[in-house]
Amino acid sequence: MLKISTQQASIFLVLTLMLGTSIRTVRSLSMSASTSKKPLHFHWFRQDLRLHDNPALNKSIQNGNRTPKNNDISNGMVPIYCFDPRFIGGNTMTPFGSQKCGVMRAKFMLDSVADLRANLEKKGSGLVVAYGKTEDVMQKLCQAIDTEVSNDDIEPWVVVQEEPYSEEESVDKAVKRSIKTFKKDASGEFETVWAASLYDIEDLPFNDGVYGMPDTFTPFRNKVEKNCKIPNPLPVPPKNSLALPKNSAIQSVLSGESSNSIPNCSLSYMPTLEELGYDAEEVEKANNPDKRGVMEFKGGETAGLKRVQEYIFDKDLLKIYFDTRNGMLGADYSTKFSPWLANGCISPRFVAKECKRYENETGIVNKSTYWVVFELLWGAFFRCFAVKHGNKLFFLDGTLGRKAHGEHANSRKWGMNPKHLQAWKDGMTGYPLVDANMRELKATGFMSNRGRQNAASFLAIDMSTDWRYGADHFESYLLDHEVSANWGNWCSAAGMTGGRLNRFNIVKQSKDYDAQGDYVRHWCPELANIPTKLIHEPWKLSKEQQQEYDCRLGVDYPNPLVPPTAPNPYARDNRGNGRGKGKGGQNQKGKRGGNNPNRGRNQRQDMKSLNQGSYKFD
Structure with missing residues (x-):
């Protein structure tokens, strides 16, 4: 009989878990040595409010799929989104004296989260929405589930899209601590996945990777376009891959029906702008968009995908983008994709792929069809620039x-x-x-x-x-x-x-x-x-x-x-x-x-x- 060492077994386990997701995109991965605890998989949505082309979500699904089918705790995952008062709220101010997130962006985010929940529900899943500091929410939720599932020992596994900025990284560290300290003998796993850029960060063709990239755009662009390929966008996950854990006790906590459920955190909860601290005048402004605006922006993956389809294909505007992009009045001078891109409702790789599809289907390849992707490359540049300079x-x-x-x-x-x-x-x-x-x-x-x-x-x-x-x-x-x-x-x-x-x-x-x-x-x-x-x-x-x-x-x-x-x-x-x-x-x-x-x-x-x-x- 073949014998392998404990170290070899651990290596094999890590490689098996990571099959199907690029090792280069997964960060902060440390596998648990526990064999008796049952992983409880969380996908923490943050700036990836979509189902299509979502590498972090794909990683969460893979984690759940590697659990034995008869394990009703680990087989499935818990999608969760937290409205964190450090990042959103009428009373959340910056050191410079502004609201960190104004009411109009807050409304766009609420709409986006509501749309994400609806899309998950169509897939037979759901979205736990919470209001509170993310690490507190995760700790209390793990405690509540652990109490409810009294005969099993849970181990939280959290996957989230990487946001390479100091405030977000501070929260990441706090969440990682919380899932490892929610009870005396707790253990947990925390992974971040690079997923919001046109290119994978490890693909950058510079000595020392991102830290060797130039600080100006043109040399960055020239070398990246010459040496890198854009990863193909991932499809929307199939319905059965997004299921919630089948354990009835867990479902009771998540639905808010258990005595152990925590306030402002459930599959049906959604805060209002008023609950987030915005006053009546602000709420009125957000709910009644100024008619002088270029267009009405509605948050969510559904609206974002509709805008991409409308601009590129239905109105056939991509072919003239370069010549119209500097207009300042009207909806169609430019793509207006930016609110959906910034909030993760649509993927830059998906947009680039749609531009390529347009070129292939129409035979039109010009500076306009290229220039939209050129714009997306600016986003990749600045995201990498932020990693380099902190x-x-x-x-x-x-x-x-x-x-x-x-x-x-x-x-x-x-x-x-x-x-x-x-x-x-x-x-x-x-x-x-x-x-x-x-x-x-x-x-x-x-x-x-x-x-x-x-x-x-x-x-x-x-x-x-x-x-x-x-x-x-x-x-x-x-x-x-x-x-x-x-x-x-x-x-x-x-x-x-x-x-x-x-x-x-x-x-x-x-x-x-x-x-x-x-x-x-x-x-x-x-x-x-x-x-x-x-x-x-x-x-x-x-x-x-x-x-x-x-x-x-x-x-x-x-x-x-x-x-x-x-x-x-x-x-x-x-x-x-x-x-x-x-x-x-x-x-x-x-x-x-x-x-x-x-x-x-x-x-x-x-x-x-x-x-x-x-x-x-x-």
Whole structure:
């Protein structure tokens, strides 16, 4: 008879468990040596609120499938989502004084979780939703189940999508501790899976992996596209693979029917915005979207997949994306995929695969069909950039530290005038393009990429304001907030990543991308009567013209917060102009920057350098 050592057996067990999921994507895996305890599998949904192409969910399913079929505790899994008050809530504030998650993003998240639950229920499963610190919820839930299942000894196994940021990693460590300490002799397993990027992080073709990647996008993109393949998106799991544990005692706890069930945590519980701490005025705003917005964004995988189908296939807009992406009014200038991508309702790999399917089915392969995938690559870049630099992304001096700006290192001075900052937030800077965009953000939770570039440049460079206040404000309001994209772009806009510092010429940008002033008039109605030739520079109005056009400077509309002629050592007024002039009007063609959440970088490229359609799949 073949004999193997204990060490060999352990190695065999690990390899067997991990078959079917790339070893490279699984982190923090340590197998239990216990043979008497029964694993209880949890899939902790976080920023992966979907069933399609979900590597972390696939790993949870694999864990459950390797359990003997007669084990009614381990055969199956418990999907769970926690509304953690450290990340969401009307009273959850940041060190910079903003709500960490504004009410409109909170509403989008609630809708997304509700849709996820509905989709799981259609598969014969369910979703436990809880409100509380995630580690507390997990510990109490494990205790409740362990008490209810008195004749068995459970061992929690938790799988979650990796979020490589300090706050999320701190929670991960706390959850890992909680499942290993929920009782005296407790043990448990905790795994994170890299799953939110176009490429696997271990596939990066750089010496030292992610830590050897360049800090600027173009060399990153060139090498990745040449050497890497996009993993094919995973299909939606089959119905029988998502089943809850069959144990009736566990089901009693999860349904909230047991005396051991914990409050605000069950298969039927869903918090309201009011329960999350948002006041009546905020809730009214979230439930009644501003009709001036480009479109109504509804959270969830169902709505996200519908938008992808609609934009690429039903309306056949992919083929002209490059030429229309800088528009600022209307639903279809750009993909508008970003809120669903940022919240994990749709997968970037799925979007890229749909672009490839469009090319294959129509025979149309051009810079537009490529450019959507190019935008997704920006998301991959910033996510890897965040892994490489860690908390430096949140420091005033960014990833450069004291080396920032070379010759200007000793002259760069940051400030923070509370009144000026509030004027910027409220869209009252006296610069129409900036003001229109900031008002749109405040009213709807959305802002075009072109707008984000200009708003960030104005705050960080023209106003010389600590850029982190801008990133913090965007985090609060944006429906499509994603940590690495938002903070990475703001850090870059401030010139703190090593890339070229670009000061946007706000007036020229306004004339180029809102030539007729339609967008400005849409969001700044006090400027509605001003003729097109003056609407981008209202400070040039004479007193007689102010009276004629019913717009008094300093009364109806503010004087410029920063003098238009103020010198700035970082000026590159020819930057960010693009190849063509976008139009802000509803029925005119324009240019807008993309589907990737808050990319905020100038994309002027020599099109001859683009290897169109160069992305490859496994």
